[in-house]
Amino acid sequence: MKRKVLLTIFIAIFLFGCQAGTKPSSSSDKPVIKIGYLPITHAAPLLLDHHLHEGEFAGYRLELVKFSSWPDLIDALNAGRIDGASVLMQLAMQAKDIGVDLKAVALGHRDGNVIISANDIDEVNDLKGTTFAIPHTHSAHHLLIHELLKNEGLSYDDVNLVEMPPPEMPAALAEGRISGYAVAEPFGAIAVNLGVGKVLAHSESFWPDSYCCVLVLRNAFITENERLTQEFIKHYVAAGKAANEKSDALYEALQNHMDVDKDVLELSLEWITYDNLKIEAEEYAKLSDRILQLGLMENPPAFDEFVDLRFINEVTEENES
Numbered sequence: 001m002k003r004k005v006l007l008t009i010f011i012a013i014f015l016f017g018c019q020a021g022t023k024p025s026s027s028s029d030k031p032v033i034k035i036g037y038l039p040i041t042h043a044a045p046l047l048l049d050h051h052l053h054e055g056e057f058a059g060y061r062l063e064l065v066k067f068s069s070w071p072d073l074i075d076a077l078n079a080g081r082i083d084g085a086s087v088l089m090q091l092a093m094q095a096k097d098i099g100v101d102l103k104a105v106a107l108g109h110r111d112g113n114v115i116i117s118a119n120d121i122d123e124v125n126d127l128k129g130t131t132f133a134i135p136h137t138h139s140a141h142h143l144l145i146h147e148l149l150k151n152e153g154l155s156y157d158d159v160n161l162v163e164m165p166p167p168e169m170p171a172a173l174a175e176g177r178i179s180g181y182a183v184a185e186p187f188g189a190i191a192v193n194l195g196v197g198k199v200l201a202h203s204e205s206f207w208p209d210s211y212c213c214v215l216v217l218r219n220a221f222i223t224e225n226e227r228l229t230q231e232f233i234k235h236y237v238a239a240g241k242a243a244n245e246k247s248d249a250l251y252e253a254l255q256n257h258m259d260v261d262k263d264v265l266e267l268s269l270e271w272i273t274y275d276n277l278k279i280e281a282e283e284y285a286k287l288s289d290r291i292l293q294l295g296l297m298e299n300p301p302a303f304d305e306f307v308d309l310r311f312i313n314e315v316t317e318e319n320e321s
């Protein structure tokens with residue numbers, strides 16, 4: 001499974017090793033920043049940022065590029081078809097590890113992941129011997145289920161972990177094909193809303209502040225567009241603060257990208273925060289440690305090589321002064 005993902009990334013680099021950069025749009029002379037995303041509530045700061053400004057900012061136009069799978073998004077990032085993305089942090093770390101020059105500039109959110117189980121699962125121990133789904137080997141959800149099992153005295157091998165596309169998970173749970181799953185939202189809230197599953201655990205109850213999604217930019221884009229990057233991050237962080245208010249505008253922004261009821265979104269948004277999107281070295285170290293423990297990567301990128309805090313720091317200092 002790991003080899004297949006690596007192969008996909010390598011092929012993408014060889015086939016599309018080109019540069020993107022910003023190009024003037026046809027409708028105006030503004031540069032265009034292209035950011036990839038998957039339609040999930042974890043990408044709310046990006047989606048709300050675009051919604052509030054209808055994509056038009058003083059110095060640039062923001063173009064959102066929708067993907068239906070993480071491997072497709074990573075391929076586009078590697079190929080330079082997009083300038084950045086809201087993406088699972090571990091996938092970005094893995095891409096960085098094999099030579100794709102990415103920088104993580106801000107988080108997508110904090111907390112907001114739930115462990116969903118079938119209604120007849122009373123406690124974590126009941127997962128023993130069952131099949132449990134995660135979206136991707138290189139996901140926070142893989143680490144979270146491992147952490148939960150470990151805390152409850154179960155071993156990693158006690159549960160049969162399978163990868164599954166998130167939209168299939170609620171149905172698989174309803175049909176009894178899996179005992180539970182961990183995934184980006186709103187797919188957990190969908191099962192709860194349908195009554196086919198329940199929240200077995202909230203991520204913050206056993207791993208507070210765990211990192212999941214991150215905003216990355218291609219380093220070449222940053223180097224060529226530092227002023228623009230600063231402007232973009234300023235708006236992104238402001239949108240994160242606005243998203244945290246869970247206002248009507250946020251629901252509109254999300255429903256423009258995903259066909260889910262407001263009840264589902266309300267439940268999903270109860271579990272997540274967007275107000276502090278700065279990546280901290282200590283939590284990054286914990287994430288890297290768990291990745292090593294599970295043997296998911298041999299050399300997770302060093303914090304200083306992967307994380308670029310210049311832009312979010314500048315925004316924070318501006319807000320404080």
Ligand code: ZN
Nearest residue numbers: 042184212213
């Ligand atoms: Zn996430």
